[in-house]
Amino acid sequence: MSTRETTGYGQFCPIAMASEVLCRRWTTLILREMLCGSTRFNELRRGLPRMSPALLSTRLRELEESGLIERRGDGGEAATGYHLTPAGQALRPVIVGMGEWGHRWIESSASLANLDPSLLMWDIRRNLRPEPMPPGRAVVQFRFKELPAGKNRWWLIVDAGEVDLCYSDPGFDVDLYVATDLRTMTAIWMGFASINGEVKARRVFLEGDPRLAGSVQDWLRYSPFATGSTAAE
Amino acid sequence: MSTRETTGYGQFCPIAMASEVLCRRWTTLILREMLCGSTRFNELRRGLPRMSPALLSTRLRELEESGLIERRGDGGEAATGYHLTPAGQALRPVIVGMGEWGHRWIESSASLANLDPSLLMWDIRRNLRPEPMPPGRAVVQFRFKELPAGKNRWWLIVDAGEVDLCYSDPGFDVDLYVATDLRTMTAIWMGFASINGEVKARRVFLEGDPRLAGSVQDWLRYSPFATGSTAAE
């Protein structure tokens, strides 16, 4: 019935059993998204833009069958949400370990060959730390200079600990303008460069509220994997 | 050129980059074999009996391109051996983590649906600890009663710290006979049961040198993952 019989390895080894669950296309990335807190279908899609909805649906059902996630109505609404089971949560160190390995051993140039502004901004949104920011609402506009006008600006609206990401002008006054190119911002995000260094090198330009600009190193939380060293190739 | 462009995820995230390397069919199992010490092509095949040599060859080349392994002539012979690079060694905690997760969270019945006597014996061979055995050569015969005669016996020859596995009678006098069924022996190996308990339950029969039989719990090193608990489903 399940297509798993043909794809199995036929080995009792737990690594083989785990690989049958994990080592399918997109599966680790779905888990990454869920470990980062995504629970809704379209929220997941946002972090997996190149994945078709049909395949996402299939994978979610497989993960449910494998006992890694469960679906349930959230907050009494009809809408369903996906949540990690204890078995799914237990995979955190494995997924994180894969990320740490990738950060350490994959050449940075390979990562930087996969630039994607919406993924980058989506990632920044969910890791931004509002606490070091000055109190009150803050609106930060990112502009990637080399992208076509009309498709090159993102707005982060931070208010009362909530972070919103907009792809079109939300109409608020902007407190801080960040202008750079996509590769530089991604390199900063990955920990391959520091934002203050890139400002000095005039590859990043900050304009606006000096308190926001001065604390950018603090509230712009880098990718969870942007620690430690990279391979000295 | 590489087929990787089409299989990539298009994400700069290190988990995605690592998944592109690791999450392909058989790859984690090849790494498992190499982390356990296998270096030769046919040695790898032995641990991956359902994998075709063509695919193994392809995967090894991919792993080499990804910088996880390197091939070199061993000991001056023409024969090539495969060895993990530092990047490959660095995956040990990830692979081990997958195994620990699988052991903890995959139901034991699923693992025990994948019985394979030659894999089991190959695994026992490489984890057997000669030290707790009485000094001198020891020959242990395993017999799986339900398998067809002529295909149900394996011999382990332990001599001077070396362990050899034979599928046909090596001709030596046998010091210890172990008779059981494949499922029971696999369950013991996985840590789902204890050998002494299974002897008491008369599902395992030991006959021969009492010193060997008495120390079986010590020299029969269980699978590296046979620790900790399993999920209380």
Next chain:
DNA sequence: CAGTATCCGATGCGATACTG
């Protein structure tokens, strides 16, 4: 918003046979 339905092309990969 949260998915399904359908289609079809690419390719992964298993089986088998063969070679230096």
Next chain:
DNA sequence: CAGTATCGCATCGGATACTG
């Protein structure tokens, strides 16, 4: 022993359109 060569099917999964 250490792989290549070849073949062909199955299925994986990408694209697009549609629905409750």
